[in-house]
Amino acid sequence: MPSEMNRRDLMLAAALGFAGAFGATGDARAGLPKYVYDPKDGGDPYVVRTGITAFQLKLVGIGGISRAAAMGGVMAPEAAASLRLNGLPSNQGDTLWGQFFRGAQILLGHLESDTPVVGYYNPILDYWWLTLWDARGKTRRIVAAKILPGGALAAVRPAATAPKPDWMRRLGLRTVIEELRVSGVAPGQQFSRAFPMDSAAPPKLFDRLVSTAADRDLFVSRGLSATGGVSAFADDGPALAGYADLTGALNMPNAPAPATLAATATRGYAEVASAPLPTREKMRPLAAFSSGDAWYVISAGPGSGRFILLSMIARRARSAVQLALIDTQAGA
8 A cells, every 4th residue: 555655745746737747758549648657756556557647638638638538548438428518519529628627626536446536626617527447457447437516526415506606606806716715625525535545445426426417518508608708808819918928927937027917916926926836837718707897817727727827817908907826725
């Protein structure tokens, strides 16, 4: 059994998403970046392989889930079917799933069993893609998958009927920050109780969870609302340029403040720029909503989905008004 330190190291790698640690060579059969376990990496190779493969699949999903759905070596047909969204053309489905995976956190359960559970949770949409894996042998394969709302693992599942999560309906910087923090922490805690990481027992709860047509419809509705907002934001050329100035600076190790930063954003920028580079680099918009003279833009990098950049960008002006980096698992 891996030591607790090795477990924490594995979870940190999955959470922060240091892609360079996973290798960059291709695996034509599986369609994923190739990872070869090296004893010098530490940890139990059985456990590490599950975490690494789960993260690799996220990276593929960001680029186009239709590729992942076609990967017979990684996903059984029954699991791939969960990725097909009725009524959406494949390119639109790829966009929606790409946004989902970019903002998704990875949670691991039942790692000592032959059938571990990997949960991909997106706190922006407040939705799960919950997967059951076959971990026998040297490869990992998803044998079942379900789309479920964020509260599906709660002791009493709440009714998920609102077309948008609460934070989408109550715009305001403080409100959005607090809603996203709660959204990120609670489902993660529920997952850990439902699917303990150390368990060697079969995850019987997985089969009892039911993904309904209404769950899938709401997932699509929320996803289209978020991606539609990003498209509208992209049509505001000056605002998009201001956002590009901001995220471009945050990609740099020393993160010099861009000249287009408004005075009101100086303090927030300094706090974000002081965060470790992997938590703030390669940010892309996942959702955007306009209110008054500003855009609220919610962004994430390709890593964990744990850290979300919330920025207020002036409409029709090249200026970032306010920003904050949210750790959605703070206090978990």
